[in-house]
Amino acid sequence: MPIKAILTDIEGTTSSVRFVFDVLFPYAKAHLPQFVRERAAEPEVAAQLNAVRAESGETGAEPERVIEILLGWIAEDRKATPLKALQGMVWEQGYRSGEIQGHVYADAVQAMRYWQAVGYALYVYSSGSIQAQKLIFGYSEVGDLTSLFSGYFDTTSGGKREAASYARIADAIGLPAGDILFLSDVVQELDAAREAGLKTCGLAREGGSLAGHPTVASFTEILPENF
Numbered sequence: 001m002p003i004k005a006i007l008t009d010i011e012g013t014t015s016s017v018r019f020v021f022d023v024l025f026p027y028a029k030a031h032l033p034q035f036v037r038e039r040a041a042e043p044e045v046a047a048q049l050n051a052v053r054a055e056s057g058e059t060g061a062e063p064e065r066v067i068e069i070l071l072g073w074i075a076e077d078r079k080a081t082p083l084k085a086l087q088g089m090v091w092e093q094g095y096r097s098g099e100i101q102g103h104v105y106a107d108a109v110q111a112m113r114y115w116q117a118v119g120y121a122l123y124v125y126s127s128g129s130i131q132a133q134k135l136i137f138g139y140s141e142v143g144d145l146t147s148l149f150s151g152y153f154d155t156t157s158g159g160k161r162e163a164a165s166y167a168r169i170a171d172a173i174g175l176p177a178g179d180i181l182f183l184s185d186v187v188q189e190l191d192a193a194r195e196a197g198l199k200t201c202g203l204a205r206e207g208g209s210l211a212g213h214p215t216v217a218s219f220t221e222i223l224p225e226n227f
């Protein structure tokens with residue numbers, strides 16, 4: 001059965017790991033403390049700070065302690081939903097001011113434009129918040145790419161290494177899992193997607209292979225009609 005939709009990861013797949021670690025995370029580390037101090041009372045920020053308190057088990061933590069917890073989570077690359085939501089809010093300032101432009105590999109842009117033109121529906125699933133996903137593609141080095149995508153999914157759909165998340169996403173897309181091809185650079189994510197019935201293709205941008213999954217180094221090697 002040929003696939004009808006393509007669901008893609010971001011970091012290490014459409015976009016370089018270096019961009020995330022050398023640009024996005026340092027920007028969040030530098031600007032998050034002031035952001036929290038200035039905006040802690042705003043309802044959408046306050047809700048995420050409370051979620052950090054709940055997830056860390058420090059329900060009475062003062063804002064300065066919450067900042068410490070968040071900086072620790074950035075350092076360990078923790079995929080915590082409230083951290084990801086706050087990072088998205090902080091990055092928005094950087095993208096809007098022109099300080100940051102999203103990195104997307106040229107091969108990914110070219111292939112995704114072609115796939116959309118020939119009728120595949122494209123979706124994103126990243127640990128980065130939906131806001132952060134729209135920003136990296138909306139303020140990319142080659143302009144606004146958001147029109148490529150029919151929808152976005154983040155960890156509010158569940159963790160990327162859990163099969164149930166992919167089943168939920170297939171339901172939300174409205175297609176049988178087997179009609180969706182998932183692209184990622186992380187074998188545990190590919191394993192979880194396959195367990196839920198999705199087709200999988202690994203991206204190994206530095207070469208090598210992702211055990212048990214068809215693997216390519218570039219989007220131009222992916223032929224969706226062959227899955």
Ligand SMILES: CSCCC(=O)C(=O)COP(=O)(O)O
Nearest residue numbers: 010011126127128132133136
């Ligand atoms: C949406 S760009 C920010 C990337 C990010 O914060 C992250 O944790 C990357 O996770 P991914 O699931 O895309 O590997």
Ligand SMILES: [Mg+2]
Nearest residue numbers: 009011012185
């Ligand atoms: Mg990735």
